[in-house]
Each structure stands twice: as C-alpha cells, then as structure tokens.
Amino acid sequence: MSDSQAVVPTAAHEEIHSPGLLHHFATEEQQRDAxxxxxxxxxxxxxxxxxxxxxxxxxxxxWYFGDFGAASKSINALLGGVNTAVxxxxxxxxxxxxxxxxxxxxxMMLAMLALTMLFGLMFLGVKGVEYKxxxxxxxxxxxxxxxxxxxxxxxxxxxxxxxxxxxFFALYFIMTGLHALHMVVGLGIFTWLFWMxxxxxxxxxxxxxxxxxxxxxxxxDIVWIYLFPLLYLIDRHP
Amino acid sequence: xxxxxxxxxxxxDYLNKEYGIASWLLTTDHKRIALLYLISITFFFFIGGFFAxxxxxxxxxxxxxxxxxxxxxxxxxxHGQVMVFFFLxxxxxxxxxxxxxxxxxxxxxxxxxxxxxxxxxxxxxxxMMMVHCMLTGGVDTGWTFYTxxxxxxxxxxxxxxxxxxxxxxxxxxxTGLNFVVTIHRMRAPGLTWSRLPLFVWAHYATSIIQILGTxxxxxxxxxxxxxxxxxxxxxxxxxGGDPLLFQHLFWFYSHPAVYIMILPSMGVVTEIIPCFSRKxxxxxMFVALSSIAIAVFGFLVWAHHMFVAGISVYAALVFSIxxxxxxxxxxxxxxxxTATLYKGSIHYxxxxxxxxxxxxxxxxGGLTGLFLxxxxxxxxxxxxxxxxxxxxxxxxxxxxxxxxxxxxxxWPKISGRLYPEAWARLAALIVxxxxxxxxxxxxxxxxxxxxxxxxxxxxEYQVLNVLSTAGATVLAVGYxxxxxYFLWSMRYGKPxxxxxxRAAGLEWMVQSPPTTFNFPEQPVVTWEAYNYEExxxxxxxxxxxxx
Amino acid sequence: xxxxxxxxxxxxxxxxxxxxxxGTYLTYKAALIDLGPFNPVVALGxxxxxxxxxxxxxxxxxxxxxxxxxLVVASTSFFLMIxxxxxxxxxxxxxxxxxx
Numbered sequence: 113m114s115d116s117q118a119v120v121p122t123a124a125h126e127e128i129h130s131p132g133l134l135h136h137f138a139t140e141e142q143q144r145d146a147x148x149x150x151x152x153x154x155x156x157x158x159x160x161x162x163x164x165x166x167x168x169x170x171x172x173x174x175w176y177f178g179d180f181g182a183a184s185k186s187i188n189a190l191l192g193g194v195n196t197a198v199x200x201x202x203x204x205x206x207x208x209x210x211x212x213x214x215x216x217x218x219x220m221m222l223a224m225l226a227l228t229m230l231f232g233l234m235f236l237g238v239k240g241v242e243y244k245x246x247x248x249x250x251x252x253x254x255x256x257x258x259x260x261x262x263x264x265x266x267x268x269x270x271x272x273x274x275x276x277x278x279x280f281f282a283l284y285f286i287m288t289g290l291h292a293l294h295m296v297v298g299l300g301i302f303t304w305l306f307w308m309x310x311x312x313x314x315x316x317x318x319x320x321x322x323x324x325x326x327x328x329x330x331x332x333d334i335v336w337i338y339l340f341p342l343l344y345l346i347d348r349h350p
Numbered sequence: 351x352x353x354x355x356x357x358x359x360x361x362x363d364y365l366n367k368e369y370g371i372a373s374w375l376l377t378t379d380h381k382r383i384a385l386l387y388l389i390s391i392t393f394f395f396f397i398g399g400f401f402a403x404x405x406x407x408x409x410x411x412x413x414x415x416x417x418x419x420x421x422x423x424x425x426x427x428x429h430g431q432v433m434v435f436f437f438l439x440x441x442x443x444x445x446x447x448x449x450x451x452x453x454x455x456x457x458x459x460x461x462x463x464x465x466x467x468x469x470x471x472x473x474x475x476x477x478m479m480m481v482h483c484m485l486t487g488g489v490d491t492g493w494t495f496y497t498x499x500x501x502x503x504x505x506x507x508x509x510x511x512x513x514x515x516x517x518x519x520x521x522x523x524x525t526g527l528n529f530v531v532t533i534h535r536m537r538a539p540g541l542t543w544s545r546l547p548l549f550v551w552a553h554y555a556t557s558i559i560q561i562l563g564t565x566x567x568x569x570x571x572x573x574x575x576x577x578x579x580x581x582x583x584x585x586x587x588x589x590g591g592d593p594l595l596f597q598h599l600f601w602f603y604s605h606p607a608v609y610i611m612i613l614p615s616m617g618v619v620t621e622i623i624p625c626f627s628r629k630x631x632x633x634x635m636f637v638a639l640s641s642i643a644i645a646v647f648g649f650l651v652w653a654h655h656m657f658v659a660g661i662s663v664y665a666a667l668v669f670s671i672x673x674x675x676x677x678x679x680x681x682x683x684x685x686x687x688t689a690t691l692y693k694g695s696i697h698y699x700x701x702x703x704x705x706x707x708x709x710x711x712x713x714x715g716g717l718t719g720l721f722l723x724x725x726x727x728x729x730x731x732x733x734x735x736x737x738x739x740x741x742x743x744x745x746x747x748x749x750x751x752x753x754x755x756x757x758x759x760x761w762p763k764i765s766g767r768l769y770p771e772a773w774a775r776l777a778a779l780i781v782x783x784x785x786x787x788x789x790x791x792x793x794x795x796x797x798x799x800x801x802x803x804x805x806x807x808x809x810e811y812q813v814l815n816v817l818s819t820a821g822a823t824v825l826a827v828g829y830x831x832x833x834x835y836f837l838w839s840m841r842y843g844k845p846x847x848x849x850x851x852r853a854a855g856l857e858w859m860v861q862s863p864p865t866t867f868n869f870p871e872q873p874v875v876t877w878e879a880y881n882y883e884e885x886x887x888x889x890x891x892x893x894x895x896x897x
Numbered sequence: 898x899x900x901x902x903x904x905x906x907x908x909x910x911x912x913x914x915x916x917x918x919x920g921t922y923l924t925y926k927a928a929l930i931d932l933g934p935f936n937p938v939v940a941l942g943x944x945x946x947x948x949x950x951x952x953x954x955x956x957x958x959x960x961x962x963x964x965x966x967x968l969v970v971a972s973t974s975f976f977l978m979i980x981x982x983x984x985x986x987x988x989x990x991x992x993x994x995x996x997x
Contacts, residue, residue: 136459137536138872146461146535152966153527156973157565163977164569164599167984168584171595174985175994189925196921204914207955211906254580275583275590282582286573323957330956334948340921341940345928349936534965562976587995598984649976653987665987 144320151324155331158294162335165287169342172279178264179276181347185265186251187284188242192344195238199333202231206326213309213319221314225306228329232299239292246281253282265347284343291339294332301325363766363863378463379866384449385764386470387440392833394436394477397484401429403826406788406819414806422805423490424506430493431511435518436477438749439607442614443525443560444473446756447553449764451529453857453864454547456538456873461531469524476518483510492803494604497585497596501577509578512571519564519571522610526560529553538856540875547855547879548637552617555641559606559613559648567603570596594660601652609648612712612744613641615752616683619705622759623687625853626702627694630880633686640679640686647676657728666725673723680716684709699851700774704755707782711747715740718793733803736796742789751781754832759853762846766863767839773831781828787821852889854880913954920947 137143173180209224250258259274305325308314314322360366364381367373374382405425408416417425448466452459460466483489489511491500500508533554537546573584574596583589585596624631631637653661653669687709696702718740721727731737761769791814796802800811807815849858856873857864877884924943932939953959958966 136457136463136867142535146531149534149965149969150462150527150531152969153530153561156969157523157527157561159565159973159977160562160980161565161569163980164566164573164602166977167599167981168573168595170981171592171984171988174988175592176590189928193921193925197918200914200917200921203917203951203955204910207910208907211910253582273590279583279590282576282580282584286576290572327956330951334951337947337951338941338944341924341928341944345924345940347936348928349931350929558972562973566980590995592995594987595984598987602980602984649979650983653983661987662990662992664990668983668986 140318144323147320147324148327151327155327158331158335162287162290165283165290166338166342169283169287172276172283173342173346176273176276176279177347178267178270179272180280181265182262182272183251183259183277183280183284184344184346185348186249186262187344188245189344189348191238191242192340195235196336196340198231198235198238199336202228202235203330203333205231206329210319210322210326213314213322214316216316218309218312221309222306225302225309229299229302229306232295232302236292236295236299239288243285246285251277251281253278253285257281265349287339287343291332291335294335298325298329298332301328361861362865363861364866365766365863367866376467378459378467380448380452380460380463380466381764381864381866383466383470384445387444387448387473390470390474390477391437391440391445394432395829397481398429398432398437399826399829401425401432403822405429406822408805409807409815410819412807412809412812417805419805420490423492423803424488426803427489427492428484431489431515432480433745434493434607434611435515436473436480438611438745439518439522440473440525441611441749441753442618442756443529443553443556443610444470446549446618446753446760447529447556447614448525450760450857451532451550451553452536453860453868454550454855455533455536456541456856456869456875457532457536458867458869460528461536462528465524466528469521469528472517472521472524476514476516476521479510479514479517483507483514486510494600495571495574495596496600497574497577497593498587498591501574502581502586502588509575512575516568516571519568522560523564526557526564529557530561538873538875544635544638545875545877545879546638548620548631548634548641549614549617551638552613552620552641555645556610556613558642558645559610563603563606563610563649566599567607570599570603573599594656597656597659598653601655602649605652605655606645606648608741608744609644611749613644615708615749615756616641618752618756618759619687619708620683621853621855622701622705622755623690624694624880624882625759625851626697626699626705627691628697628882628886629690629694630878630882631686632689632692633682634879636682637686640682643679644676647672647679651676654723654728657725658732670723670725674720677716677720677723680712684713684716698775699758700769700771700778701755701759703775703778703782704751704758707778707785708748708751708755711743711751711785715743715748718743731796733801734796735792735800735802738802739789739792739796742792747785747789751785754778754781757832757836759851760857761836761839762850763857763862763864765836765840765843766846767843768846768850769832769839769843770835773835777828777831777835780824780831784821784824784826784828788818788825789821791815791817791821852885854882854885909954913950916950917947920950 133140133143137146205224205227209221209228212218212221212224246252250256257274257278259272259277262272262277264270264272302325305322308321364379374386377383377386404417405422408414408422408425414422448460487507489504489508490506491504491508495508495512533546533550576582577584577586577591581589583591585591585593587593620631620637651669651673653665654673657666657670687705718736722731722737722740758769758774761767795811795814795818798811800807846862848860848862850862851858856869856875859873860868920943924940927939927943928936952970958970961967
C-alpha cells in the first residue's frame with residue numbers, strides 16, 4: 113500500500129517544531145495525517161452507530177408504511193427543510209473558517225466559527241420548537257401518547273394504527289434526539305476551537321484541530337441530510 | 351543482536367522510570383497502560399471464573415439444590431457478560447496489543463497515547479458499573495439480553511448492565527481506532543506491510559471489527575434501555591415491535607465480536623510457532639490476508655444464531671452458506687501453522703505447548719461450528735450444551751490458551767524476568783487436560799439433549815456433568831499456577847536477557863524490559879519477517895530454552 | 898499534502914453550497930409529487946448526492962493524497978449496506994408480520 117512511504121525518519125533534535133508537535137510523532141505531517149485518519153475512523157464508528165437506528169427504521173417503515181406515512185405527515189416538513197438549509201449553511205461556514213486559517217485571515221476565521229455556532233444554535237432552537245409541538249399534540253411515546261383517528265395519507269378511509277405510529281415517534285425522537293446530542297457536542301467542540309483561534313493558536317501551517325473539528329461537524333450535517341427525507345417526507349403527496 | 355548476557359547494573363526501563371500511583375494512573379506509556387489492563391482483566395477473570403465455578407457446582411447434581419432458579423439465571427448471565435465484555439474482548443488487544451504493537455512497528459508509542467489511557471478509564475468505569483449492578487441484584491436475561499424479556503418482563507438491573515456494556519464498548523472502539531492509525535501512520539522506515547509481524551496484521555483485522563461492529567451493539571443497548579425505561583414498543587410484539595429485530599441488531603455485532611476474541615490469539619500463535627520451529631511462517635501473505643478475510647466474512651453470518659428464532663427459511667439458507675464460507679480463512683491458518691511446523695526444529699517450550707493446544711482445540715471448536723451451520727443439525731442442537739462446548743472450545747481452548755501462550759512468550763520482555771519453565775509446562779498440561787475434561791463431555795451432553803441455561807436436569811445426564819465439573823476444578827488449578835509464578839518471578843525470577851528465545855521482531859531488539867520510549871533511535875527495517883534462518887546463522891550452538 | 902485547488906477553493910465551496918440548497922428544495926418538491934415506488938428512490942438518491950458533495954468537497958475527500966480515506970468511507974458504507982440489506986433478506990422473505 114502506498115502509505116508505507118508516508119513514514120519519515122525521526123527529525124533531528126535541533127529542528128524547531130511547532131509547539132503542537134507531540135513527542136511520539138516524528139514530524140508535524142505525520143501527526144496531522146494521524147489525527148485526520150483518526151477522526152475519519154471515528155466518523156466510521158458514528159455511521160455504524162446511527163446505522164443501527166436506520167436499520168430499525170427501515171424495517172418498520174417496510175412493515176407499517178401507511179402508519180408511518182400518517183405519523184410523518186404530522187411533523188412539520190417546512191421546519192425540517194429550514195433546519196436542513198441551516199446546517200448546510202453551517203457546513204459552508206466551517207470550510208470558510210478553515211480556508212481563512214489557511215490564508216491567515218484571523219478575523220474571517222473567528223467570524224466563520226461564530227457563524228457556525230450561531231447556525232448550530234438556530235438548528236437546536238427549531239428542534240426545540242418541533243419537540244414542543246409534538247409534546248403538545250401528545251405524540252411523545254409513553255403514557256401520554258395518543259394518535260387516534262388520523263387518516264393514512266394514501267388511503268384516507270383508513271385510520272393509522274396508534275401503536276405503529278408510536279414506533280415511528282419513538283424512532284423519530286431517538287434519531288433526532290441522538291443527532292441533536294451530537295450537535296450539542298459539536299457546539300462544545302467549536303466553542304473550544306473558537307477559544308483556541310482567539311488565542312492565536314492557529315496558523316497556516318498548523319490548524320489541524322479546525323480540520324478535524326470540521327470533519328465532525330460535516331458528518332453531523334450528513335446524518336441530517338438523510339434524516340430529513342426519511343422522517344419528514346415519507347408520504348407527502350396527495 | 352543481544353545474546354544471553356545478564357545486565358550487571360539496574361538500567362532505566364519503563365517500570366522503574368517513575369514510581370508512585372500517579373505515575374501509573376496518569377501514564378500515557380502504552381506499556382504501563384497494558385499492565386493496568388492486565389491487572390484489571392485478571393480481576394474480571396476471577397469474577398467470571400467464580401460464577402463459572404458456581405454454575406458447575408450446581409450442575410453436579412440433577413436437582414436444583416445449590417441456588418434458586420432465578421439466581422442460576424443471574425449466574426450464567428453474569429458469567430457470560432463478564433467473560434465476554436470484560437475479559438475476552440479486551441484481553442489480548444489491550445494487554446499484548448497495547449504493549450507490543452508500537453514496539454513491533456518501531457514506534458515510540460501508539461498514535462494517540464492519551465486516548466489509550468481514556469480507553470482504560472472507560473473500561474474501569476464500565477467495570478465498576480457492572481460490579482455495582484451485580485452487587486445490587488444482577489441481571490438474569492442471559493448475556494444475549496433477548497427481548498421482550500429484557501425490555502418488558504425481567505425484574506433485574508437490565509438498564510445498568512446495558513449501560514455498563516455500552517461504556518465498555520467505547521473502550522473497545524478507541525483501542526481499535528488507535529491500533530489502525532498506529533499501524534498505518536507510524537511504521538518504521540522500511541517496514542512495509544509485507545514485513546509486518548502477523549501479530550500486527552491480526553490486530554489490524556481485529557480493530558476493523560471493533561470499529562465497525564461495536565457501535566451497532568452500542569445503539570442496540572440504547573434502544574433496549576429506552577424501551578425498558580419508556581415502554582416504547584420497538585421490540586415488544588404487544589406494541590407492534592419485532593423481538594427478532596433486536597436479535598438481528600445484537601448479533602450483527604456479537605458474531606463479529608467472537609472474531610475480536612479469536613483473531614488476536616491467532617496472531618499470538620503465529621508468532622510463537624515460527625520461533626519454536628526456527629522457520630519462517632509458511633505462506634505469509636495467506637495468513638495475513640486470511641485475517642482480513644475473517645474480519646470481513648465475520649460480518650456476513652450473524653443470523654446463524656437465529657436459525658430457530660423465526661427468521662425466514664430463505665434468510666436461514668443465505669446465512670448458512672455464508673457461515674460455511676467464513677470457516678475457510680480459519681482453515682487456511684491451520685494449514686499454514688501446520689506447514690510451518692513441518693520439518694522445523696521444534697522446541698517444546700511453554701508458549702509452544704499453549705500454541706499446540708490452541709491449534710488442536712481451535713480446530714475442534716471450529717469444525718463443530720460447521721456442524722452448527724448446517725440447518726438440520728442446528729435444529730437439533732441449538733440451545734443445548736453442544737453450542738456451549740463449541741464456543742468454549744474456541745474461546746477457552748483457543749483464545750484463552752493463545753493469551754496464556756502470549757503472556758509466557760513475552761513475559762521476559764514485559765517484566766524483565768524469566769518465569770520458571772518447568773512449572774509453566776506443567777501448568778500448560780494441566781490446563782489442557784482440565785479443559786478437555788470440562789468441555790468434551792458437554793458436546794455429548796448437548797447432542798443427547800441437555801439444554802443450556804437449565805439448573806436441573808434428568809438424572810441420566812449426571813455422569814457427564816460430574817466429569818465436566820471435575821475438569822473445571824483441574825482447569826482452575828491450571829489457571830492459578832501461572833498467576834502465582836508470574837507474580838513470584840517479578841521478585842525472584844532470573845533477570846531476562848533481551849532476547850531469551852532468539853525470536854525475530856523489533857520488540858526483541860530492545861532491552862527487557864524496554865525503556866519508556868522504546869527505541870534509543872529510530873530503527874530502519876531492511877529484513878523480512880521471521881528471518882529465523884538468518885538469525886540462527888549468527889549463533890554457533892543450538893538455541894537452548896532459557897529458564 | 899495541502900489542497901491542490903488552493904487557487905480557488907472558494908468558488909468550489911460556494912458552488913457546492915448552492916447545489917446542496919437546490920438539492921434540499923428538490924427533495925421537498927419531489928416528495929409532493931406521486932412517483933409511486935420511486936419516491937423513496939428519488940429522495941435517497943438526492944440525499945446521497947448531497948452527502949457525497951459534502952464528503953468530497955467540504956470534507957476534502959476528493960483531494961486526499963492517498964486512497965486510504967476513501968477506503969475507510971467505502972468500507973464503512975459497505976458494512977452499513979450489509980447491515981441493512983442482509984437484515985432485509987429476512988424481513989422481505991417472511992410471509993408474516995407481528996399482528997397486534
């Protein structure tokens with residue numbers, strides 16, 4: 113494999129290293145490549161983590177399509193679409209922040225990081241509104257759940273089975289809730305990145321934490337890119 | 351190349367560099383972390399072994415007279431959970447892998463030393479949660495947590511146990527992540543993939559499974575906890591859910607998990623056999639790629655645990671055929687080990703005895719796995735002691751013997767001391783005899799119909815059960831002996847030379863025990879792996895076993 | 898190895914951003930049309946395109962100096978597909994469901 117050439121001999125001790133170089137790495141490039149690979153592998157674990165939920169979703173959507181359609185129709189697709197756009201914008205601001213670091217534009221870097229967090233907070237705010245709507249409509253699974261006499265979209269003479277709808281909502285809350293939890297962690301990471309950027313830790317030569325934090329953020333965006341059509345748009349056509 | 355010289359003064363090494371509890375609990379040295387794991391997993395081995403002993407005591411008599419039925423359920427559940435998640439899965443990777451992989455690739459440490467330490471702390475937190483769970487009531491669902499019993503009917507601490515395993519899973523994931531990045535990014539110059547020790551290849555394959563499989567059981571446990579706490583209905587048929595969905599998600603990880611447990615052991619054996627045959631490994635590339643093949647194929651076969659659970663016949667056919675396929679790369683390894691031994695200069699050291707035991711017992715275990723893959727046979731022996739014997743042959747006769755062999759083989763490197771060879775060979779023999787006496791009768795018991803997880807049985811099964819329990823006692827002695835003499839050797843054992851076995855590999859080219867940063871200067875590798883002919887040319891006399 | 902497209906990555910970023918927003922709009926609109934069994938196909942197709950755009954351009958996968966990262970992504974996707982589709986072989990070939 114080609115990366116056998118990626119390993120380089122130990123740098124001489126007299127060389128000046130950036131303060132970020134850890135002792136067990138020979139060069140900054142090796143450290144950056146290792147961090148990058150490490151984050152991609154972590155994202156692979158996250159894909160499989162969410163994957164189990166997608167599997168459960170797939171099975172029950174296959175079995176209870178009508179009931180899922182009815183339940184899906186009751187969540188606000190416009191808000192879901194807005195949130196999708198918000199996250200897409202936040203991914204843009206992330207890459208712009210990294211570009212700013214690469215081109216030594218400190219002000220732009222800080223602004224883009226702040227915007228990213230703002231978009232993240234907007235996303236969570238909209239999610240909060242959605243959750244409250246569901247709470248008010250008694251669509252939260254558990255003792256207070258109620259989904260009586262809701263017609264199935266393509267067969268409006270039939271009503272959705274409340275138990276099957278409850279499975280939809282269980283998956284909805286777990287999947288979006290887990291996603292929101294990852295957003296919160298992402299906000300924490302970006303707060304830390306903003307602080308590091310503020311302190312001047314990032315240079316065109318060294319901004320690896322920005323890059324790997326960015327990878328995490330983009331992943332959270334990608335999960336939502338799939339959640340939106342699968343949860344909000346199951347059976348929306350008349 | 352170091353010979354049998356014994357150092358006259360105490361050199362600095364990773365053990366004596368710093369003293370004090372903080373220097374251990376806050377270490378980022380992969381070697382110290384490996385020892386932290388060694389102590390922790392041994393602790394859990396005692397707990398799991400204790401439950402096993404209680405199980406075997408109960409099964410001495412046909413009547414359920416030692417413990418109550420509910421208690422017995424907790425015994426086998428906790429035996430399984432502790433042994434699988436807190437002993438077998440970490441064992442070789444977290445102890446031997448952590449210690450050896452940076453040395454074997456010529457690096458100063460793993461790619462992410464602090465994440466390595468975090469990995470151990472997650473394991474400890476998970477372990478404390480599990481111990482607390484066991485002390486405050488335990489779990490009785492079987493280690494497999496099948497729904498809807500675990501989610502709706504069990505009155506035991508399912509949530510706590512599930513969360514403990516969730517945390518332990520992250521420990522496993524981080525270890526795997528660390529190994530993959532280390533192996534890709536931190537190999538010494540000249541150390542191409544085809545010169546890597548096969549122990550490293552085996553851990554690479556294991557890490558792939560840890561990375562891709564463990565998250566699925568993590569999310570499954572989240573769903574179980576959520577369902578139990580909130581009465582959701584994802585797995586509850588009364589609410590429209592499918593219990594089989596739980597089993598699909600559970601086994602998607604738990605089958606590859608058994609390959610997490612066996613692959614590292616295969617890596618150990620692949621290091622021991624060439625050393626004590628003084629020959630290079632036959633078919634290096636086949637052995638390397640078969641590890642990867644086992645990891646990949648291992649993900650394709652999970653529903654063979656569900657043949658009688660209610661999946662469709664067509665799905666069962668698919669998984670049955672795939673299960674036959676997964677045996678092929680394992681068989682490839684057995685052939686290669688045998689071919690390596692052929693015409694070799696065999697030395698019957700303790701590690702080699704464990705390696706021999708591994709090859710034979712793993713073969714039996716593996717072949718019985720093929721019996722189980724046949725749908726017709728599985729209908730008959732599923733949920734009987736046949737299955738128990740099958741997986742214990744692999745897990746205990748295979749994985750655990752590989753672990754013990756590896757501990758003996760690298761003990762001089764890890765501790766700087768030699769263990770007493772005569773006692774070690776005796777212990778290996780006791781383990782082998784005790785193991786077969788414990789588990790071979792269980793094949794017969796299963797075949798004639800004794801179900802698993804039952805605390806009472808018809809009297810005609812008693813003789814075989816008594817044999818099994820007798821074997822378990824012998825086995826326990828066999829396991830206690832190494833613990834005693836390893837501890838003894840740390841104080842009274844002869845100081846070890848750098849390379850007592852004249853083995854190949856970068857880890858044998860540094861002092862025993864190694865310094866904190868492993869290599870005084872970056873090694874550059876220009877030789878092939880297992881270059882035993884070249885090594886032996888450098889010596890005038892035959893290698894003598896040391897100790 | 899740094900970005901090869903250092904000369905005008907901004908153009909790429911904004912183009913991808915635009916494409917993602919257009920894709921989102923298209924997903925929403927397509928859901929309102931009855932395409933029969935192709936509704937989920939279209940929805941997932943657009944979603945996968947968007948995901949690929951994010952991965953290749955925002956996550957710099959396209960410019961990765963070696964194939965390793967692409968191998969990580971490909972193998973993860975492969976095993977995710979195994980989870981989904983091998984499980985489905987059971988559910989699609991079962992003539993029964995849970996009756997509640």
